Amino acid sequence: MTSLTATFTVDLTPAEILTGAADCFDLVKAWSGALEGTSRGVMLTAGDPASGSASYVATELFEGSLDGREGTLVLQQLGTMTDGDPTLQYVIAPGSGTGALAGVTGALMIGTIDDDGHHEVTIELT
Template structure:
């Protein structure tokens, strides 16, 4: 695996459990969601994400903590991603980072960016990674 080179992999949503919260009838719809994902390609494995979502007629947003377990390139292990996104009409923006120190196994020391996207071809995750020595 080349560090700092983007790795892009498709994923499927295998599970979606949504629970609304907040007052019924408010302008903003609020929900807690647990999502299970299956990744294939250069990122192989599965993840479980917990999302807090908000939506209204003008836009939507979410924040998530997600634990991935599997293989990235040739390295196996797990790590945690913090990510989120906003939609304002037709404009969408997402952001995400791997939580420092969360990597296990051969993914120990992983750092980087994690960007989730969805288009007509499906869902993708783009990782830009680097590794640091955490033994010090």
Template structure:
């Protein structure tokens, strides 16, 4: 089943966190927390641990995120985690990965599995979808 929606970022806060032995690279790495709000067939909110290596001047780099969602898909309520990552050469998304974390679902979303994706639209809005399965 596919659920679609839009989201807004309601918070983004860089964290002061670095490895004990940091390695200097051409693209600085960082960690942040992020919050999102979802509307559409996907409703609710999420809390995200966001790691990135990004050249802020050119917007070139990549990220890996662990997102914890609370809300509903097609009216079925609960929580679950999902991971997503991508790279960019400035104005695109490549090398994407998006997976619902096995055994993370609760409530009416217990047993959820699947994949998904997200897009940054040219008007500045954001879309998201989950292609998911739930036990009968």
């Protein structure tokens, strides 16, 4: 297993809400570090975060390089919060890689988020 680090900033833009969703957002992330490039995607939320119970799903297409290899990857997230206890699954969608990223699989773990909105991420490639 290979462990890499990267950071991203995210810009969320409200999108048309789907029936049953609390909110819908278009997202754009600027990546640096082991992931260099941009990802674009969609996030749907449900529940009531103020009460401590909510969830979101997001899918994004990353274009750029991973550890110097060029191509695209799809990143998928599933975040849940139950009684204020959060969990997050953030994975590279199997079979989604193109170019030099074909066949790449793994998971991402979000660490610290600084005051400027930079998210630190550890990428575990399998």
